[in-house]
Amino acid sequence: MATVTDPPTREVRMGRLERLPWRRVILIVLAVFIVGTVSIGALRTLTLPEGQRYSADAWRDFVVLGIAQGAIYALIALGYTLVYGILRMINFAHGEVFMLGAFAAYFFVDAYAATGFLDRHPLPALGILLVVAMAASVGVAVLLERVAYRPLRGAPRLVPLITAIGASLFLQNTARGFFGAQTRGFRKPEILQGSWTILGSEMPRIRVVVFLTAALAVVVLTLFISRTKTGKSMRAVAEDAEIASLMGIKVDRVVVTTFAIGGLLAGIAAVLFALTFEGVNFSMGFRPGIAAFTAAVLGGIGSISGAALGGLSLGLLQAIGPSLILTGYHIPSPFQLKDAFTFLVLVLVLIFRPGGILGTGEAEKV
C-alpha cells in the first residue's frame, strides 16, 4: 500500500496477467462448464436406449408433479417473502408456523373423520379446517413476532436471524413435546381422493386443488398489496420504515399485519400439504420451510412474483433435474440427490444473479 513517504507518483504498469478481469473469466468458464454438463446430461438422458428411456408420459408426469409440488412451495414462500420485504429478515420459523397450523387442523379432521362428517359434508368440513389452521398459524406468527422479533427490531442483521433459527427449533420441539414424535394420519375426504382427467392426463385431485389455490393466492395477494390501503402501508414500510412512520403509518401494526397475512397463507398451505401427504408430524415444517425460502431466494426475495416463480422453479427442478440430467450420467438413485441438486442450482443462480431470478443485485421490495 502506498504510504506517505512514497514518491507522489509511480509508474503504474500492470502486467497482462493482472489486467485480466479474473472474476469475469472464472464466471465465464463456470458458465460454459455448467451449460456443457447440463446439456450433455440431458442429451444422454434423451438418447438412452429404448428400454431405459423415459416415456413422454413420464416427462409429462414429472412436469405435473413438479408444478404441483412447486405450488406448495410457492404458498409457503409467499409468507417468507412478505416478512422479508418488511423486515429484511428471513423468518426461519415460518415452517413451524405452518406445522402448527397443520396440527390444529389435524385434531379437527381426526374428529370429523371418526364421525363421518368429513365425507358427508366435505366442503364445510374443509372450510372449518382451513379456518382453524389459519387461526393457529396466525396466532403463532403474531406471538413469534411479539416475543422474539419485535425486541430485536433495530439489532444487527445477525441477531434476528439466529433468533429465528432458535425459534424454529423451539417450536418444533414444543410440538414434539405436546403431540409426540409419531406421524399422525390426516384423512382426506372422498371428494379429494382420486384424480381428474385434465388435458388428457390423470392428475390427482388434491394436487389440482393445491395449484389452483396457490395461483389464486398469488393473484389475491398481489391485488391486496397494490390496491388496498393496508397493502400500500406495507409497501411503504418495505420501502423505508422510518419515513413511513413519519408519514403517519403505524409501523408496528403493519409488521403484525404482515406476519398475520404470512400466517394465513401458511395455514392454507398447511391444510393443503397435510391433505396431499395425509400425514402431520412435528418436523413436517422443517424441510418444506428450507425448500420454500430457498425458492423465495431463488426467485428473488422480497417480491411476490419472485416467490411464486421461485416456488414453481424449485418444484420443477426437483422433479426434472434428477431425471433429466443426472440419469444421463448413470448416477445411481438420482432422486436421492434432488435436494442437493436444488441447492446447487441455488448457489449457481446466486453466483450469476445475486438477487435471484427476478432480482437485480438488490432485493426488490414488496
Added chain:
Amino acid sequence: MGPVPLRSAIGGGLIGAVVSIYLALVGLTERFSDLELVGEQVTLGRVLLVLPPFVAAYVVTRPRVVAGVRRVPTPAHGAVAGAATGLVSIGAFAAAIVFAEWFDVNRVRQVFIAASPTLIEFVTFERGLAAGIVLLIALGLVSGVAGGVIRNASPQLRSPLVLGIAATLLMGLLQRIIPVAMRELGVEPDFLYEPSGGLTLAGGIGVFVIAVVASALWTRSGPAARERARSTVREQPATRTALLVVLLALLGILPLLVGAVISEVLGTVMVFILLGLGLNIVVGYAGLLDLGYVAFFAFGAYALGLLSGATLNTSAGAAAPAFSANLNFYIAVIVVVILAAGLGLLIGAPVLRLRGDYLAIVTLGLGEIVSILTQSRWLAPLVGGPQGMRGITDAEIAGYSFRAPQHFYYLALAFVILAIFVSWRLSSSRVGRAWNAMREDEQVADAMGISTTRYKLLAFAMGGAVGSLGGALFAVKIGSLTPASFEILVSITALAVVILGGLGSIPGVVVGALVLIGLPGLLREFEEYRLLIYGGVLVAIMVLRPQGLVPNVRRMRELQEDEVTQDAWANPKTEGETEETYAAVVAGGRLGAEPEEEIDE
C-alpha cells in the same frame, strides 16, 4: 404494593401461569418429577412448578419509574406484590389442572400426550386433588413472596440469596459428576450426596449457606478489593502464567478424577469446542453467517477415515473404499486440514459477494449438499453410503491407543489447545483487525483498502480447517461413521455453542460447549429435550443478552450500539445493574415507551 401496579402483577402472574402450563404440557415437569435435587422432596419437577411464580414475582417487583422518579419497592411492598403475582401464577395453573381433571385427563391426552393421570398426581403431590391443589397454591404463594422479597432486599442480601439458590440447584444437577470426582479423590461423598440422588438435606443447606456467605463476602469486600484482584491477574504476567499452569494441570488430571463416563462426555465436548472455535472464526471474527458448518465436520471425519485406512461397511463385512491411503493418523490429519482449508476456499469463493441472509442460505445449502452426499448411493463406493465406514484409526503413538475415553480426552485436549492458540493469535493479529473492520462495515473497510475478498476467503479456509479437525477427532472417537451423524443439526449446535458463549469469544466457546453438550451428556434425562433447550437458549440469549455468556467486549459494544438510547435517562445505572440497563435499552425498540423485560422460559 407501593410502586408496583396491580396490573403488572396480574400480567406477570398470567405469564408465569402460561409458562407453568407449558412446562407441564411439553412433558418437562413430569419427566423430571423423579430427579432429586436436594433430599427426597426437592425434585427438579417440583422446582419447575414453583420457579415460574418466583421468577414472575422477581421481575414484577423491580424498581419502576413513576412520574420521573425511580421508586424502589420496600421488601414489604415486594412481599405483597410478589404474593399477588405468585397467587395469580399458581392459581391459574391450578385452575388449569382442576379443569383437566374435570374434563377428564384422558381426553386432554388425546391432544397433549403429556397430560396424564401421573402428571396430575405429581402436581398434587400425591395427596388427591383437593389437598394437593391447596398445597400447590400455598407453595406458589410462598414462592411468589420469596421472589418479591428477595428482589427488594438490600443489594447486599439480594445477589447472595439468588446465588445461593442457583448454586444449590446447580450442585443438585451435577449429582453425576461431583460424587464420582470426590470418590476418585478418596473422599466419600455420603455427607453431601445421596447414593443415587441429589444432595442430602444437610448437604443442600450447607451448599446454600456457603454460597450465600461466599457471595456476601465477595460483594462486601467492596469494589476496590475486587478491582485489585482483577488487576493483579491482568497486569502481572507471573500470576497469569501461574494460573495458566494450574489450569492446564487441572485439565491434565481431570480424566483421572472423573472416570470413564464423564471423560467420554468431555471428549464430545472437546469435539464441539473445536467446531465452535472454527465457526467462531467464520461467524464471530469475520461476521459471515455460515449455516452449513457440518460440511467441514463431515469432510474432516470421512477424509480422515479414507486417508488412514478405514473400510466401508457392507452386508458382507468390510469393503475397501474406491480411494484410500493408509497413512499414519498424524500425517493424515495434517493432509485433511490442508484439504479442508482448500474446501473452505472453494465454498467461500462463490459466496463472496452475498450478504447476510443470502450467505446464510447458500451455506446452509452447501452443508445440506455434503450431508446428502454422505448418504448417497452415488458416493457409496467412496464413503460407504448408509452403512458408513468402520475401522477408523485410534491415533496410536508407540502402542498407546487413544480410543478409550480417558485417553481420547488427552488427544482432544491437545488439539483444542492448538486451536485455541491459533484462534487467539488470529484474533489479535492484522488478520483479526481486518476481520473486525470488515464485520463492522464492509463498504468502509473496502474503501480503506482492506481486501474483503482475501479476508473472507481466509476466514472460510481457517474456519474449515479447524472444523475438519473436529470432524477428524470425532471419527477417531467413535471409530466408525454413519451419515446419521452428519445432519444439519450439527451446524445448528455449533452455532448455538458460539452464540451462547459469545460471538468472537474463545472462553465463550468453551463455556457454550460445556453447557450445551456437557450438561445433556451428563444428565441423560435432558437428552430428549436437548433441542428444545437449544432453541429456547438461542432465542433467550439473542433477546436478553446477545453478547453471550462470556462476551468479547468489543462485540458486546457492537451488538448493542444500534439502539437509540433516548430512554436511557429513565434507567440510570445503579450498582450491579449494568447488564439490566443494556438489556432494558436493547429490548423494546419503542421510543419513549416503558421498557418491559420479557420473561422467557
Added chain:
Amino acid sequence: MRKQKFFTVFALFAALTFVAAACGDDEGDGTGATGGTDGATGSAVDCEADEFGCVEVAAGEPIHLASLLSISGETAALGTDSNHGIELAIDNLDGALDATPGQLLGHDIELTQEDDGCSAEGGQAGATALAADTTVVAVIGTTCSSSALGVADTILSDVGMLLFSPSNTNPGLTSEEAHQPFYARTAHNDKIQGAIVAEYAFNELGIDTAATINDESPYADGLALAFRDNFENLGGTITAIEQVNSADADLSTVLRNIAEGEPGAVYGPNFNPVCAFTYSQGADILPDGTVQLGSDGCLESSFVDTAGSPSGDYFASSPDVTVFQEGAFYNDEFLPAYQEQFGTEPTAVFHAHAFDASNVLFQAIEQVAVDDGSGNLTISRTALKDAVLATSGYEGITGIVTCTELGDCATDVTIGIFQYPNWPVEGGEDPNTPVYTDTKTLADVL
C-alpha cells in the same frame, strides 16, 4: 516474549499429559471386578484366569442387568416395546405373568434402562456409561444397528460385558470380520428376512420384476440389498434401485420414476412415515396391481394411522410370533399381560425377541453362577458369554433359539408376511395372521 512463555508452558503441559496418561493406564478402562478369589467365598470359578473377571452379587443384592434401547426420539416405540418384553420376562421368573417380578437364583433383578439414541454417538455414550458400571452383568440392546455396529458392541466387548440384541438385524454385526466376541442377538439376520420376502414375491405372487426403495438407515439399506440379491438369484429382474431421505414427505417423483420400469412389486423396507407415504402415494402413481412390500420397521401402529386405506396390496414381513402357539402362551398369557401392564397392545414386534433374549440370559446365568452357599453369587463374564453362545434348542416365543459362534441366535427364523390391514399391532384388524410364513436357517442364506 509471550510466545516463548506460552510454548514453555505448552511443553510442560505436554510432558505432564503423558505422565498423567501413563499413570492413567494403570486405572484401566473399567474392567471387571477384582475376581472372586478371596478365601471366604471358596468359589469354584477361576476369576483370576478370566480376562474380564467376575461379577459378584452379594446375598440380598439384586442382579444388575441393563438395557440399551431406543427409548427417545422417533424410534422410541421400538425401544420401549423391547423394554416391555424384558420387564415381562423378569415378571415371568416366578412362573406367572402377574405383575410381580420374580427372582433369579434367589436374587431380585435390577434393570437399568439406557438410551441408545439410534445413532453411533448415542450408542457410544450409553455403552460407555454401562461399561463403567462393573456391577452390570449383561446388557440387552441395542435397538438400532447403527448404535451397535463398531460402537456399542466394541465398547462392551472390551470389558467383557455381553451385549444381547433383540432387534439388530444388520448382517455385518455377525460377520466374520466385524463380529465382536461379546455380542449376540435373538433378532434375525436380515439376510433371512430379505430372502423370504424375495421368495414370497417371486414364487408365491409370481412377480418377476421388482424395484427397491430404501432410506438412509443402515437397516433399510442392508435389507434392500438382501432382497435384491435373493430376487435376482431366483431369476427376477430389479428394475430400479432408489433411495430417499427418511424426512421426505413427497415421494411422488421417485415413485413415478419407479413406475416407469413397471415393476410387479416395490419393496420399501424402511421406517415410518416413509413406509406409509410410499404406500399411499404409490397407490396413486404406480400402475394398478403393483404390489408393495415393507418390512418389520414398517409394521407399526403409526403406519395404520397414517396410511389410511389406499387401494392396492401392501404386505409387511416380520418375525412370526403367532406360529408358536403350542400352549398358546403368547396369545393367552403374554399379550394380555402386556396389555394390562402397559395399557396398550404392542406397538412393534421386537418385544418377543427381548423376552426370549432375557430368558436365554437368565438360563445362562443360572448355569454359570456359582453360589457359595450363603447366597453370594459369582458370575464369570467369559463363562456367561460362552454359555449364551452355546445355547441350543431353546424354545422361545420367536422360535427355536440356537446360537452360533458369531452371535446369531435366531438361526431358525420364521418370518411371516402380513397383509395390510390385518397386522398384529395396535390399530390392525383381525384376523391378524400372516398370509405366508416360512422358516429358514442361517445356513440357507449365508
